[in-house]
Amino acid sequence: MCGIFGIVTREVSELGPILVGAGERLSYRGYDTVGAATLPQEGEVDLRKDAGKVQEVAEKYNFAEMTGDRAILQLRWATFGAPSKINSQPHLDSDGDLVGAHNGNVVNNIELMEEFRAEGMVVRSENDGESCVHAVERYVDQGHEMVEAIRLATKDLEGDYSFVIGKVGEDRLYAIKMGSGLVAGIREDMVCIGSDLPSILPLTPQILRLHDGEIISFWAGGFELINVEDGSIIERGPEIVEDSMEAAQKGGFPHFMLKEIHEQSHVAGELLDVLDRTLEVDQFIEKLDQSRDIYMIACGTSYHAGLLGSIYFNQFAKRAAIPVLAPQFAPQFGSSVG
Numbered sequence: 035m036c037g038i039f040g041i042v043t044r045e046v047s048e049l050g051p052i053l054v055g056a057g058e059r060l061s062y063r064g065y066d067t068v069g070a071a072t073l074p075q076e077g078e079v080d081l082r083k084d085a086g087k088v089q090e091v092a093e094k095y096n097f098a099e100m101t102g103d104r105a106i107l108q109l110r111w112a113t114f115g116a117p118s119k120i121n122s123q124p125h126l127d128s129d130g131d132l133v134g135a136h137n138g139n140v141v142n143n144i145e146l147m148e149e150f151r152a153e154g155m156v157v158r159s160e161n162d163g164e165s166c167v168h169a170v171e172r173y174v175d176q177g178h179e180m181v182e183a184i185r186l187a188t189k190d191l192e193g194d195y196s197f198v199i200g201k202v203g204e205d206r207l208y209a210i211k212m213g214s215g216l217v218a219g220i221r222e223d224m225v226c227i228g229s230d231l232p233s234i235l236p237l238t239p240q241i242l243r244l245h246d247g248e249i250i251s252f253w254a255g256g257f258e259l260i261n262v263e264d265g266s267i268i269e270r271g272p273e274i275v276e277d278s279m280e281a282a283q284k285g286g287f288p289h290f291m292l293k294e295i296h297e298q299s300h301v302a303g304e305l306l307d308v309l310d311r312t313l314e315v316d317q318f319i320e321k322l323d324q325s326r327d328i329y330m331i332a333c334g335t336s337y338h339a340g341l342l343g344s345i346y347f348n349q350f351a352k353r354a355a356i357p358v359l360a361p362q363f364a365p366q367f368g369s370s371v372g
Contacts (some may be wrong), residue, residue, distance in 0.1 A: 040198035044254035065109035067122035072102035083122035108135035115160030125164040127171040128156040138195030138214035206253040
């Protein structure tokens with residue numbers, strides 16, 4: 035999973051500490067890169083990102099000095115593209131006027147990147163978060179306003195995702211939920227969005243839960259909900275959430291293990307979508323087919339998955355796959371794939 039956070043405040047202020055705090059609260063989701071951006075009314079986007087942990091990247095790039103009234107933060111767990119500075123989010127559009135970040139998987143990312151290059155866009159990474167930004171850029175360049183551009187972009191993006199995006203020169207940010215988690219926090223002087231409650235609950239108890247197929251356009255102290263299908267306005271207000279941070283992190287379940295068990299079907303579905311559109315799968319299968327020995331090297335619950343995987347290999351691929359606890363792995367003969 036990845037995590038996103040976006041905020042708009044009434045006054046220009048020091049947003050760095052708020053971004054770092056949100057990043058720390060999102061870090062339980064797992065990540066390998068961190069990035070933050072502030073958007074000015076005039077001038078260039080201040081974008082700082084790299085591979086590493088929140089505090090490490092924040093100190094290296096001095097997040098503490100980042101100021102403004104609009105900002106985006108993202109924690110990424112590598113799917114498309116290796117963990118690196120270039121694949122870190124947020125991402126810019128070709129001209130640097132748009133900046134955005136996503137959570138989830140855009141499964142047709144590779145095909146979209148080829149389209150964007152053919153259209154003359156500047157593609158800087160392998161990451162599907164950048165595809166979200168360019169998909170909006172495509173329609174902004176055709177003269178559409180931001181909400182309409184986002185609506186049209188969703189027709190091009192396949193998968194389960196949410197993303198937040200902003201444009202230089204405006205007073206607001208935009209976010210959309212299309213499968214991945216997204217909630218908004220409302221305060222008189224501030225509106226923010228995040229992948230989950232823990233990212234925003236310390237800032238305000240007034241919570242708006244977005245549904246799939248909804249866009250939120252938000253500014254300091256206000257917001258508008260839009261239906262992605264027809265562009266109509268959705269009338270729904272926030273609720274007061276009195277959950278503790280610990281309860282919010284557990285998503286209403288009594289403990290994290292039960293929460294993760296209930297999330298498995300959704301996560302498995304997202305993984306299958308990604309694998310179905312990933313070109314490397316065929317190459318990996320070819321390597322397996324050419325190998326003499328196949329080992330599944332793991333520990334803990336991953337080892338239990340390896341035990342089940344060895345049965346599937348035997349039944350469906352008619353190949354023996356040997357599950358081995360990682361500390362005990364010592365292949366004696368020839369080459370292996372694990």
